[in-house]
Amino acid sequence: MIQGWEAIRDEALRRIRTREWSPGETIPNEEDLAREFGCARATVNRALRDLAEAGFLERRRKAGTRVTVLPVRKATLEIPVIRREVEARGAVHSHRVLSANRVVPPPPVASRLNHAAELLLVETLHLADGRPFALETRWLNTAILPPLPDPDRVSLNEWLVGNVPYASGDIEFSAEAADSREAAALGLVEGAALFITERRTFAPDGPITLVRLAHAPGYRLRTEV
Known part of the structure; x- marks a missing residue:
């Protein structure tokens, strides 16, 4: 059982990087992942949304979520004090x-x-x-x-x-x-x-x-x- 959206995000990212989920492949839906990880569907949604914003996943309504073929790496930049x-x-x-x-x-x-x-x-x-x-x-x-x-x-x-x-x-x-x-x-x-x-x-x-x-x-x- 994996708890917390950050832990689910990290596990999903591991599967992407090891090509357990291959580029272009549609990944399991949120309901199936929630059942696998033993958490709420909203927790899975938050993790996948974070990966989509980072460019690792493409999410489309009614078409599911798939691994980006050419993931875009984004820099993290905070406003400096x-x-x-x-x-x-x-x-x-x-x-x-x-x-x-x-x-x-x-x-x-x-x-x-x-x-x-x-x-x-x-x-x-x-x-x-x-x-x-x-x-x-x-x-x-x-x-x-x-x-x-x-x-x-x-x-x-x-x-x-x-x-x-x-x-x-x-x-x-x-x-x-x-x-x-x-x-x-x-x-x-x-x-x-x-x-x-x-x-x-x-x-x-x-x-x-x-x-x-x-x-x-x-x-x-x-x-x-």
């Missing part, structure tokens, strides 16, 4: 708010957020042992957010991750040359190579935030597949 990233490197984190203003977003920002009304723009410099680590440029839709903390005392990055759920979002990565403003903030020469992360998050009733993180040279991102 910059303080924890710095501390994981054995350094002490601090941050400094460089500016905070309510402004109408320029057309590129308004287009990406589908929101042309006034937003709060906060620019924050994150430090590791007193040295520049990342420059955070963040647009915030305060109309749908709870009252914000004092950004001088609490990092908005950490506060948002811990307090504001989101329904959808996306992340883009790029390598760009530092402009004069970024170079001055990060203590670099203009044109230095930066690792850029841009992230949007949305609630059901509108955008939450658009943030651009410019990381100093030497930054490394790690994820799982």
Whole structure:
């Protein structure tokens, strides 16, 4: 008897990887699997749904569930808390708010957020042992957010991750040359190579935030597949 949807997921994944369930093969239905594992059908459904979201299974109504012929591996990427990233490197984190203003977003920002009304723009410099680590440029839709903390005392990055759920979002990565403003903030020469992360998050009733993180040279991102 296997209990818990995670254990059922792991057993199903083992069968896929060992080709006990071959690529393209239709697997037993949920009722049969629930009987085999000695659990509720809903538990099996949760396990198979997780594998389908990961790209290992294809689920179709009335056609059953089959093993994906060419499974798509997906990376697992969490929104990072910059303080924890710095501390994981054995350094002490601090941050400094460089500016905070309510402004109408320029057309590129308004287009990406589908929101042309006034937003709060906060620019924050994150430090590791007193040295520049990342420059955070963040647009915030305060109309749908709870009252914000004092950004001088609490990092908005950490506060948002811990307090504001989101329904959808996306992340883009790029390598760009530092402009004069970024170079001055990060203590670099203009044109230095930066690792850029841009992230949007949305609630059901509108955008939450658009943030651009410019990381100093030497930054490394790690994820799982």
